[in-house]
Amino acid sequence: MRSNSFRSAATTVALYVILSLLSLLFVFPLYWLVVSSFKPLSAIFRIPFEWWPVDWTFKHYKDGWRFMGSVTFARVYLNTAYVTIVAVVATVFTSTLVAFGFARLRFFGKNVLFVALLATMMLPTQVTLVPTFLIFDYLNLIDTYAALYIGAFFGGGAFYIFLIRQFIMGLPFDLDESARLDGASTFRIYWSIILPLCSPVLITIVILSFTWTYNDFFTPLIFLSSIEKFTVPVAINTFLDEAGTGKVGVAIAMTTLSVVPLLAVFFAAQRRFMQGIATTGLKG
Numbered sequence: 001m002r003s004n005s006f007r008s009a010a011t012t013v014a015l016y017v018i019l020s021l022l023s024l025l026f027v028f029p030l031y032w033l034v035v036s037s038f039k040p041l042s043a044i045f046r047i048p049f050e051w052w053p054v055d056w057t058f059k060h061y062k063d064g065w066r067f068m069g070s071v072t073f074a075r076v077y078l079n080t081a082y083v084t085i086v087a088v089v090a091t092v093f094t095s096t097l098v099a100f101g102f103a104r105l106r107f108f109g110k111n112v113l114f115v116a117l118l119a120t121m122m123l124p125t126q127v128t129l130v131p132t133f134l135i136f137d138y139l140n141l142i143d144t145y146a147a148l149y150i151g152a153f154f155g156g157g158a159f160y161i162f163l164i165r166q167f168i169m170g171l172p173f174d175l176d177e178s179a180r181l182d183g184a185s186t187f188r189i190y191w192s193i194i195l196p197l198c199s200p201v202l203i204t205i206v207i208l209s210f211t212w213t214y215n216d217f218f219t220p221l222i223f224l225s226s227i228e229k230f231t232v233p234v235a236i237n238t239f240l241d242e243a244g245t246g247k248v249g250v251a252i253a254m255t256t257l258s259v260v261p262l263l264a265v266f267f268a269a270q271r272r273f274m275q276g277i278a279t280t281g282l283k284g
Contacts, residue, residue: 091156
């Protein structure tokens with residue numbers, strides 16, 4: 001018994017040591033980012049690496065916050081917040097509505113449409129970029145925020161619909177039948193019964209959608225041209241030249257600030273996020 005207890009304790013200790021070492025590998029890039037943002041430009045890439053700044057400086061943050069002309073980085077954050085909030089809200093509402101239809105309603109061609117929806121996940125963004133740009137240009141949506149979030153009003157994305165649909169498939173159909181006996185309409189069942197039960201997976205969708213929209217660099221780069229409308233990723237890119245150098249210290253400082261909202265959202269909803277991942281089944 002003592003031998004088994006000793007082996008169990010030794011295994012647990014070894015596991016924690018290995019996990020701690022692996023966690024350091026993932027934390028180091030973030031540590032490097034934060035520490036380097038307070039170093040002078042000449043010390044950022046100095047070898048050997050300085051684990052703690054010798055000469056602290058806030059110049060990178062000051063220069064980065066001024067951004068360009070009359071446009072400050074505060075404006076950039078407001079632009080990003082507006083686009084992200086609209087996209088997340090629209091994604092959560094429309095993706096749950098579409099997923100509910102695939103999971104609970106019966107209509108001709110449902111399975112074919114669902115397979116076609118999943119097939120769109122295999123299409124790279126570059127394939128649909130040109131036709132999307134031409135459509136937006138025809139609708140006069142180029143250099144507008146609508147070009148960044150209009151897709152969220154049409155289901156939000158195949159992956160989100162698939163994730164929510166699988167979760168709803170795991171809910172008992174008896175709930176729907178009981179509600180219909182009480183006279184509830186289809187939308188009432190969706191809004192008052194299914195949607196509240198989907199809170200774990202909805203938290204997952206919120207985090208994933210927030211992260212994707214907030215970090216999206218490619219879409220704003222293609223569809224936005226006015227500096228005063230830039231989002232955070234595009235604005236940070238303006239500090240670098242074609243060789244990837246330029247104002248490296250400023251880019252590092254603004255990148256450090258840009259990570260703060262992501263970390264805040266994730267840690268605030270971490271428990272529900274893990275619950276949503278764990279309880280999203282593969283039924284159906």
